[in-house]
Amino acid sequence: MPAMEEHLFWIVSRAAGTAALLLSSAAVAVGLTMGGRLVKGRGVDLRSAHEALSLATLIAIVVHAVALLGDSFLNASFLDVTVPFVSGYKEPWMSIGIVSGWGLVALGVSYYFRTRIGVARWKRLHRWTALAWVLGIAHSLGEGTDAGTTWFLALTAIAVVPALGLLIVRHLPSTSTPAPSRT
């Protein structure tokens, strides 16, 4: 049995990273449901859930990164886990993860400054969250220690596939034909 106490930070980081993936997928799915008006009359509930899931995701991302600072093997510095291409560990997946993390944090926090940014501009900006989320999935599958395990792949599929489906539907060109004009 390995000395478990030596790996505690590593386990915390792995658990928080996977939690961030699951929570962000749920946040994206709820956001797309809300934006696409797929559920009628539950706007306030969906918005609250979307906000709470997004905040939980941001906390999980911070825990994921900060826990790595305590890992005795990786021995990462603050710059290693916050600036792309500094650590050189498992590139490009590490840097993709850092870019994704910063993207999610910046786009998530921008919600609280949307009146200052301008609501229309903020809405256009907020769409980039989907890209940051996709980069996060790539980081998880490319670098994640548990990426090869059945439980991780099953959890990822359960969380990611519905959100990905909603994202594809959202970006599909509208197939509805215009109503014929009356003569």
Added chain:
Amino acid sequence: MQARRARVRQIRRTVTAVAVTVFIALFATIYIQMAAGKDPALGSSTTTAQVSETSTPSATSTSSSSSDDSSSDNSSSSGTMTTSQS
């Protein structure tokens, strides 16, 4: 208005509880997986043993069943050597 606030508070509480539960479940899964010697990075059939001074180099071999290059280093950092034999 009061009912709406209560509803929002309820949703936040539920999401917080779910997030904490998910984290604890994932932590427990990874911990148990590692304790059982089935961690994807640390290897599946390895045991950790102190390397005795009497062991010959040919009798002790390092092994790693993982593609993750963190595995061997993680083991070596503990001051022990991962061996494929008991």
